[in-house]
Amino acid sequence: MRHSVLRKTVATAAIAVSLVLLSASLSTSLSLVGSASAEEVDPDPATQQYRPLLHFSPEKNWMNDPNGMVLHEGTYHLFFQHNPSGTRWGNMSWGHATSPDLLHWDEQPLAIPQTFDDQGRAIEDIFSGSVVSDPTNSSGLGTADNPPLVALYTSAYTPHHPTLAGRQAQSLAYSLDDGQTWTKYAGNPVLDRGSSNFRDPKVFWYDGPAGAYWVMLAVEAPDHKVVLYRSDDLIDWTHLSDFGPANATGGIWECPDLFPLPVDGDPDNVKWVMVVNLNPGSVAGGSGGQYFVGDFDGTTFTSESTVTSDPAPVGTVLEDFDDGSWGQWQVANEPGNWRDGPFGTSPATGTLPGQNPVSGFRGAGLVNGFHDGDWPVGTLTSPEFTIEKDFVNFLVGGGRHPHVPGGQLGNQPPAGDLLFEGFEYPEGVSMVDRGWQLTGDFEPARNPSTQGGDFYLGAKRVNTWEGGPRGDDNTGTLTSPGFVIDDDHVSFLIGGGKRTDGSLQAELVVDGEVVRSATGAEAGALNWSGWDVSALRGSTARVRIVDQATGGWGHLTFDHVVLGPEPARVRSDETSVNLVVDGEVVRTATGADSETLDWHSWDVSGLAGKQARVQVVDNNRFGWGHVLADELRVADEPARSRLSAYEWLDWGRDYYAAVTFSGAGDDERLMLGWMNNWDYANDIPTSTWRSAMSLPREVRLVTTPEGPRLRQAVVPQIEDLQRRKAASRVTKRPIQEGHAALPMSGDVVQIDAVLDLGSASSAGISVLGGSESSTRIGYDSRRRELFVDRTDSGVTAFHPAFASIERAPVPSRRGVVTFRVYVDRASVEVFSGDGLTTITDQVFPEAGARSIGVWAEDGTALLKSLTVTPLAPAMWTPVRARGGAQSRP
Numbered sequence: 090m091r092h093s094v095l096r097k098t099v100a101t102a103a104i105a106v107s108l109v110l111l112s113a114s115l116s117t118s119l120s121l122v123g124s125a126s127a128e129e130v131d132p133d134p135a136t137q138q139y140r141p142l143l144h145f146s147p148e149k150n151w152m153n154d155p156n157g158m159v160l161h162e163g164t165y166h167l168f169f170q171h172n173p174s175g176t177r178w179g180n181m182s183w184g185h186a187t188s189p190d191l192l193h194w195d196e197q198p199l200a201i202p203q204t205f206d207d208q209g210r211a212i213e214d215i216f217s218g219s220v221v222s223d224p225t226n227s228s229g230l231g232t233a234d235n236p237p238l239v240a241l242y243t244s245a246y247t248p249h250h251p252t253l254a255g256r257q258a259q260s261l262a263y264s265l266d267d268g269q270t271w272t273k274y275a276g277n278p279v280l281d282r283g284s285s286n287f288r289d290p291k292v293f294w295y296d297g298p299a300g301a302y303w304v305m306l307a308v309e310a311p312d313h314k315v316v317l318y319r320s321d322d323l324i325d326w327t328h329l330s331d332f333g334p335a336n337a338t339g340g341i342w343e344c345p346d347l348f349p350l351p352v353d354g355d356p357d358n359v360k361w362v363m364v365v366n367l368n369p370g371s372v373a374g375g376s377g378g379q380y381f382v383g384d385f386d387g388t389t390f391t392s393e394s395t396v397t398s399d400p401a402p403v404g405t406v407l408e409d410f411d412d413g414s415w416g417q418w419q420v421a422n423e424p425g426n427w428r429d430g431p432f433g434t435s436p437a438t439g440t441l442p443g444q445n446p447v448s449g450f451r452g453a454g455l456v457n458g459f460h461d462g463d464w465p466v467g468t469l470t471s472p473e474f475t476i477e478k479d480f481v482n483f484l485v486g487g488g489r490h491p492h493v494p495g496g497q498l499g500n501q502p503p504a505g506d507l508l509f510e511g512f513e514y515p516e517g518v519s520m521v522d523r524g525w526q527l528t529g530d531f532e533p534a535r536n537p538s539t540q541g542g543d544f545y546l547g548a549k550r551v552n553t554w555e556g557g558p559r560g561d562d563n564t565g566t567l568t569s570p571g572f573v574i575d576d577d578h579v580s581f582l583i584g585g586g587k588r589t590d591g592s593l594q595a596e597l598v599v600d601g602e603v604v605r606s607a608t609g610a611e612a613g614a615l616n617w618s619g620w621d622v623s624a625l626r627g628s629t630a631r632v633r634i635v636d637q638a639t640g641g642w643g644h645l646t647f648d649h650v651v652l653g654p655e656p657a658r659v660r661s662d663e664t665s666v667n668l669v670v671d672g673e674v675v676r677t678a679t680g681a682d683s684e685t686l687d688w689h690s691w692d693v694s695g696l697a698g699k700q701a702r703v704q705v706v707d708n709n710r711f712g713w714g715h716v717l718a719d720e721l722r723v724a725d726e727p728a729r730s731r732l733s734a735y736e737w738l739d740w741g742r743d744y745y746a747a748v749t750f751s752g753a754g755d756d757e758r759l760m761l762g763w764m765n766n767w768d769y770a771n772d773i774p775t776s777t778w779r780s781a782m783s784l785p786r787e788v789r790l791v792t793t794p795e796g797p798r799l800r801q802a803v804v805p806q807i808e809d810l811q812r813r814k815a816a817s818r819v820t821k822r823p824i825q826e827g828h829a830a831l832p833m834s835g836d837v838v839q840i841d842a843v844l845d846l847g848s849a850s851s852a853g854i855s856v857l858g859g860s861e862s863s864t865r866i867g868y869d870s871r872r873r874e875l876f877v878d879r880t881d882s883g884v885t886a887f888h889p890a891f892a893s894i895e896r897a898p899v900p901s902r903r904g905v906v907t908f909r910v911y912v913d914r915a916s917v918e919v920f921s922g923d924g925l926t927t928i929t930d931q932v933f934p935e936a937g938a939r940s941i942g943v944w945a946e947d948g949t950a951l952l953k954s955l956t957v958t959p960l961a962p963a964m965w966t967p968v969r970a971r972g973g974a975q976s977r978p
Contacts, residue, residue, distance in 0.1 A: 139775050139915035139933055142837050142962035143810070144764060145194045146781040147184060151176050153770065154289075154344060154746035155761045155782060156183055157220030157240050159268075160753040165191050166268050167761070167782070168240070170217060173199055176589075176779045177771045181214040181245065185268070190806045191759070191785040201240065201262055201271050212250040216257070217289045217344060218242030220268070221323075221751050227303070228323040230263040230274070237263040239323050240271065241305065243288040244278050256283065259290045259307060261323065280318065280326045286310040289344045291748060292323070299387025304329070308365075310341035315365060317347075317390070330389040332363065336396055336735040337379050339370015339683035344378075346748040347390060348758055350790040352797045360790055360797050361385040362758075363392065364738065366746050368767050369682040371737070372730075373895045374489060375768035376745035378738035382790070382797050393796060396734045400688060402451070404482050404724025408471065408703075410436040410454035415469070422467035430467040431458035431707040431715060440684075447717065449686035449731065450484060455719040458487060458664065458707035463714035468498070469705040470669075471721070476701050479694040479871070481668065482728035483703075483721045484687065487680035488664035488713030489768070491889050494674070496661030498708050500544050502617075503580050505653020508572060508632075512537040512549045512648060520551075520567065529565020529636075530557030536567065542584050542646040543614045543710065544660065550615070550648035553585070553636040561586075561643035567634040568598070572652070574628050580619035580657035581650045585609035586642030587772070593638040593645055597622070598631045611642045611771075614711070617657035662709045662889075664716040668693070669702045681732075682713045690727035692871065694850075727872050733898060736798060740897035741877065741929035742766045743916070744783055757787045759804065764916060764929060769888035774933055775915075783929055784911060784918055793925065800924040803911060810961040811839065822952040824852055828944040831955070836939045839958045840910040846870045846901065848948030854955070856912050857882065859938035864930075866919055867944070868899070868906045875899040875908065875921050875928065883934035897926045905953065911960075 140146060150172050157168035164187050171184030185200035204213035220240045223231065231237035244260040246253040258278035262271045280290075290307045305318045305326060313334035318326040333342065346364035363381040371377020381392040408418075414435050422430030436454030440447045444459045456469060514523060519533035527533060536556045537549035557563035579597065586593050587609050597605035597620055605620040622630075636645055651657070668676035668691055676691040693701075707716050722728070738747050739762070747762030762783045765773065773779060785804045790797045817833040826849070836857060846852055846868060853867020865878040874896040879885070885892040899906060899922045908921035919928040943952055 137776055138936060140778075141781045141913045141915060143192070143911065143913040143960060144781040144784060144916065145186060147171065147778050148196050149176075149777045150174065150779070151178055152184060152763075152778070152780040153178065153765065154217045154763050155748065156217050156242070158748065158761060159220045159222060159238065159751040161222050161238060162267060164189060164267070165750065165753075166220065167194065168200055168220065169782070171199070173202070176775075176777070180211070181216055183215050183240075183242070187268075190809075191804050192806050192810065197269070200268070201242065201273070204273070206249060210249040211247050214245040214247065216243035216245045217746065218259070219291045219748070219751065221292050221294070221303075223323065227321060228263065231265055235265055237265055238268050239263050241279075241290040241292050241323070243290065243307075245288070253278075253281075255285050256281070257285055257287045258282070259287070259305070274324075276324070279324050280305070282309075284309060286341070287316075291344075291346050293348065293751065295319075295387055297387050304347070306345040306347050308342045308345055310343055313338040313342045315342065315345045315363070317388075332390050332392070333365070335381065335392060337367055337370055337372075337732060339681050339685060340368045342367050344746040344748055347385060348749055349385070349755070350758065350788075351756060352790045353792055354756060354789070361390060362790070362799065363390050364748065368745065369489060372732040372735070372740055373742045374681055374893065375742060375766040375890065378745060378747045378762065380736050380738055380799060382736070394736055399449070399731055400729040400734060402482070402688075402720060402722060403726050403728045404478065404480065404722035406720070407474065407723055408721040409452050410456060410719060411452040413454065417472040419470045420467065421470070422465065429460055431460055431465040432456060432467060432469050432705075433460040445684050447486070447684045447686075449486060450717070450719040452720070455484075455686070455717060456705050457717055458705070458715035463712070464710045466708045466710060468707070471703040473700050473702050476693050476696045476699045478723040478725055479692065480724045480727050481676070481691045481693055481703075481721070482724050483666060483689060484717075484719040485666050485678050485680055485689050486683055486686035486717035487715045488709060489679050489682045489890060490662050490664040490709045490713070491679050492663045492665045492667055492674055492677040492706070493659055493661035493889055495658060496663075497658040498661060498706065500546070500660055501658070502546065502649055502651050503578070503653050503655050503657045505576060505578070505580070505651040508650040508652055509569060511547055511650075512551060513547045514549065524570030526568040527565065530559055530563040531565045531567055532557055541613070544584075545582060545615050545646070545648045547649070550582075550646055551634055552644065552646045553634065554644035561641065562639045563644065564637050564639065566636070569632040571629045571631050574622050574625045574630050574652070576652050577621065577623040577626075577654055578619055578656045579605075579622050579650065579652055580617060582615040582648040583607055583609055583618050583646065584612055584615035585645040586638060587611045588638050592635070593643065594635055595645065595647055596633040596635060598633050599625060599628045609642075609645055614662070615646055615648060616662075617659045619656050621656070660708075663706050664709050664714060665706045666716065666718050667704045667706060669704050670696060670699050680713070680716060684717070685731075686717050686719055687731045688728035689730065690872075692727070694871070738762070738799070739927045739929050741895045741919075741927070742768075742893060743931045744927070744929040747783070749788070757789045760786045760788050760801070762929075764931060768890040772888045773931065774884050774887050781916070791925075798925060801927055802920065802924050803918075807839075807960070812959040812961060816956055816958040818957075819952060819955040821954075822943070824849070824943045824945040824950040824952055826945050826948060828855065828942055830858070830940055830942045833941050833957045834939040835941065835957060835959055836912060836914050836934075837960050837962050838912050839960055840912065840941070841954075841956045841958075842910070843905065843907050843953040843955075844868060845951040845953050846904045846906070847950045849945040849950040850947035852945040852950035853943070854910075855940075855942040855944060856910065856917060857932060857934040857938045858940035858942055859883070859935035862935055862938070863940070863942065864917060864932045864934070865944065866908070866910060866917065868901065869896070870901070870904065872896065873898060873900060875906065875919065875926065877917060877919060877928045877930045879930055879932045882932040883938060885933070895928050895930055897921075897928055899926050
């Protein structure tokens with residue numbers, strides 16, 4: 090068996106392999122090195138549009154949390170959550186990669202796979218954990234001459250496990266050959282609390298006043314609690330203490346870490362850092378990581394950075410919902426909706442029946458869309474008011490379901506001709522009777538179906554789950570009779586599973602060729618989709634439903650096909666607070682899948698004098714399908730959010746499960762995070778693989794006015810990749826209002842910028858620019874925030890939560906701000922404030938997007954300096970599997 094690996098080009102003698110140097114152009118074909126033949130290697134990275142050339146990504150298939158990171162015998166080991174069988178989450182096992190320098194990675198054979206029973210059923214998934222070197226053989230699993238590497242990981246027992254089904258506990262595996270093969274400990278699990286959410290062990294050796302022993306951190310995830318244990322042998326564990334809840338408690342806590350660092354490098358002033366990742370509920374939405382600074386006495390961690398007070402409200406109250414009635418606000422519920430709709434007959438006074446505790450609101454009342462649960466939908470609209478201040482501030486919470494521009498709150502079909510009778514065939518009439526051809530498992534009597542899905546129209550629809558006897562494992566096709574395309578758009582409702590390999594989709598077939606296709610969104614709710622067929626006018630076409638998918642979400646639902654002059658408007662499943670001017674939504678906000686309300690601000694300075702209304706929308710029936718709102722204010726300054734008062738590892742959307750390497754130094758720590766977000770992780774538009782890791786970072790503690798805080802920088806080895814002779818520089822260039830391209834470009838570059846805002850309200854640079862889009866990185870002088878704007882960065886429509894603007898408070902120095910950006914094809918990592926603030930975002934630019942530009946709004950800025958340094962790209966190298974990796978139950 091052979092394994093291809095992603096290896097970065099390197100100009101150092103420390104890499105003892107044969108390397109073929111890349112040419113200066115990123116478009117040059119990459120050479121193959123090694124004994125494997127070219128046909129055994131996946132396409133080189135240059136042909137895969139979004140494949141990173143600086144960040145580690147697996148050769149193929151799914152990857153999430155970094156696991157077991159350890160420096161051992163001069164080699165960095167990265168283990169990671171991995172699906173060896175597909176590009177979406179599942180079949181959780183530990184992948185493995187090694188590096189001499191944290192930048193040039195060799196992907197190794199699978200390290201710790203799932204456990205299966207005698208019938209071939211998975212009984213144990215291998216969730217996140219850590220690896221330590223056991224140099225004294227305290228575990229007894231090796232010898233004095235050959236001590237083991239020991240992995241502690243979470244066993245997630247599946248429903249097929251005979252005794253521990255549904256439970257999560259901590260287990261052990263060990264390696265006696267430097268991490269190449271692993272043996273699962275016969276006495277697993279080694280720590281079991283009887284919990285279904287006890288996971289993510291991080292283990293380290295503690296040697297302090299309280300003694301010397303191993304310490305394990307893990308989480309009780311929904312309780313927002315880190316639990317600490319001690320052991321002398323890595324096998325028998327005793328409880329020490331608990332930490333939390335504290336600071337951000339949206340969603341669940343995961344992937345903790347705890348380590349000491351000297352403040353400003355002073356060995357006599359050491360503090361401890363507790364890292365807690367959480368999902369959802371991060372400052373940017375969805376997944377993220379927070380940290381606490383304090384002390385650890387060998388038993389208990391005590392935080393000095395826990396925030397105990399809320400930010401003060403800013404501005405004049407426009408509405409506080411405290412008088413017990415809706416007053417002049419207009420309530421509109423779905424026609425026929427049961428009882429009093431999502432908002433009830435008056436403001437709520439707090440938590441509603443069946444709801445988790447609601448917090449963060451002010452006064453006696455609030456908007457709470459959880460009346461009768463998540464199912465009812467409706468709107469709540471304020472009286473009209475004149476915009477006279479620069480900001481509208483308010484509290485918002487509940488579900489994270491953004492407003493969809495151009496969408497509809499109803500489910501109205503477009504104008505046009507309804508094809509196939511909308512599947513509303515009389516009783517006893519099958520699809521075959523109406524000229525459809527069915528193959529495989531699909532039986533005429535089972536379709537159209539009256540079962541499955543939501544938001545279909547009428548009583549019947551196509552449902553491939555119901556179309557045969559095997560549910561999700563039904564396979565086959567359903568092909569319509571022919572029809573003439575005599576208009577510009579074919580629209581339809583579609584739901585069910587999502588596949589990108591063509592195995593589960595609705596197709597438009599002309600002359601035997603598939604000319605258009607669409608798939609579901611892994612949702613029971615059908616929503617509008619369609620095809621522009623203006624170029625196919627006059628053709629005879631057929632609709633074909635293809636279901637060759639099995640397993641979870643291996644079915645498709647399909648309904649109400651319309652041929653007409655305009656496309657259907659997608660239904661916006663939003664839980665939002667919107668500002669409406671002249672009938673259009675001009676500003677919008679949503680919750681963070683949390684019952685804790687937090688401050689949000691709209692900059693409305695450009696709308697002065699306009700008449701506006703605030704509309705609260707609950708148009709979602711499913712998970713987190715409700716919205717919370719309170720304390721609507723108008724102000725001259727933005728409100729500060731509660732989340733922004735906490736300490737975050739990163740303020741972007743794509744830095745999660747970040748933990749540090751074991752055995753890699755005491756004065757600084759080396760940290761790595763998963764560069765993705767659970768909001769959309771399964772849907773990012775990559776091909777043979779999904780996800781990458783962040784660049785590795787050195788983290789140190791430095792003194793700030795708020796106390797010791799983490800300063801981050803990419804590891805200094807990145808300098809070995811700099812092509813300094815090819816660097817481009819600009820100095821003292823005025824930035825006029827608008828956008829201007831610069832005479833430099835690149836998609837794998839380091840950018841160092843110094844920006845003077847001047848009279849501009851905001852200004853910055855654009856990267857990965859193409860003919861239609863770019864990613865903007867800039868500074869907002871009114872908010873005093875650095876931001877990354879990926880709302881028009883290229884491909885964004887694959888998930889409604891992806892298009893976003895990430896903001897982080899960064900003080901300017903007399904209007905001057907400095908930042909460094911690492912651009913790597915499909916990501917940006919921004920470092921500012923002397924490394925105290927970072928923003929990491931994925932972006933998916935249009936093909937060939939490489940341009941770099943500058944821009945300003947509401948005035949003129951000055952680009953004091955800009956340096957663009959190309960970074961050496963990667964190469965694709967095949968290697969042999971090493972020694973036949975094993976992992977035995």
